[in-house]
Amino acid sequence: MDIRRRILELVEKGVECEYLDFKAKMYPRKGTLDLLKDILAMANSSYENSKYIILGVKDDTLKGRYIVGVDHEEKVDVSSYQQYILNNIEPDINFDLHYIEIEEKIIAVIEIRNTNNKPYMTKKKVNNLEEGYCIVRKGSINTLARRSDFDMFYQSKEKFEIIILDSYLRAVEDKIGTAFLDVSLRNLTKMPITIMGGKLLVKDRNVLLSQHSLVGLGREEGADFRLEIPPFSEKTGDLYLSFNSSDCIRIGLDEYGLTNKSFIFELVLYDTLQNQYYAQIENGSVYAKGELLWKVKLKKERDSHK
Structure with a gap:
């Protein structure tokens, strides 16, 4: 750009x-x-x-x-x-x-x-x-x-990396209101890092469409989420992210849970010292299924009667 x-x-x-x-x-x-x-x-x-x-x-x-x-x-x-x-x-x-x-x-x-x-x-x-x-x-x-900031400066030279492995945000667990994003979290520092939360921002250019809270890696943990990544190690799997029927409207999914648009995904994670880690891709895709689409279908039905 x-x-x-x-x-x-x-x-x-x-x-x-x-x-x-x-x-x-x-x-x-x-x-x-x-x-x-x-x-x-x-x-x-x-x-x-x-x-x-x-x-x-x-x-x-x-x-x-x-x-x-x-x-x-x-x-x-x-x-x-x-x-x-x-x-x-x-x-x-x-x-x-x-x-x-x-x-x-x-x-x-x-x-x-x-x-x-x-x-x-x-x-x-x-x-x-x-x-x-x-x-x-x-x-x-x-x-x-502060001291934690200096720790972050020197750790970042060794690097903590977030790599988004798959460009698809998959909202397929309609019963628990969860979407999945495949990532790799790589701690290439000499210190353990404990991730305690985060969020995924879905944007169209610079316009924020939806925001999804982190609730787990590989399983749903909710408010109790804690993920310790030892020094020089990697955790790979699906991030569990909150997702609801209103998100389908905001993102612009059709009644089949699809859209031909691509989005910017901005992933932000933070650790126990409130250090923040970022990853971004510009070709993200979103799809959903099941009961998550009920608001989309209701909106289409109402629009057809206007």
Whole structure:
């Protein structure tokens, strides 16, 4: 997906999170602590793909989101920001600055990429920030890194991998309201990792259609779910995920439980230390059967009588 299309989707439908932040104004040309903190936190986020700080967009709780734009005289060459970050943060952070026209206004986008050398921190004292200052983006806020965050940084170098083995979400257990997704969970670190929950997001582009809670691996366990994965080991099998008749409507299944659409699957798991792990595929398929389809059939019946 090209950068302009990606940003258009985020501005229209994105939510501030580990990889997205909106700012109404540009950072000053020579860089400030706000720029340093925001890029530092994003770089330390557990999200592995590109992260974005979008400038010139106001995200107001009461008025909603609207484009303010960046004036021509406010535009900054990316080298100014890069030099400021390079002088004050280690190791080096790879980011770029894009200018994109939306609704006859210009917005700026800082795209932060390839942040696979965590932790990032200040290399010297910067104003009131001490050498070694380290913050992390969690949800929509920046917070000081804790011991568990540093554990996560170093474990991630050894890697915990989620691999979605099959692109089909199979909602075939209509009696218990469960769908299945075939995955491999690989703990390539020196420490045991205990997964205690998670969710699968089913999206059409960037629009969230449905959300399914993790209830087991290989069997249904519900709220008591705990999965310990020893060091240098792998667990493979079907994730058990919640699924109900309303999900069939939201995803757009027909009365046979099928659709010709493909979806983005975003799988998020978290462990006992609240570390989060992500996996995503862009060609996911969903099908269902049995009593899960009763709302779809009822809707079709009602539509036929209109």
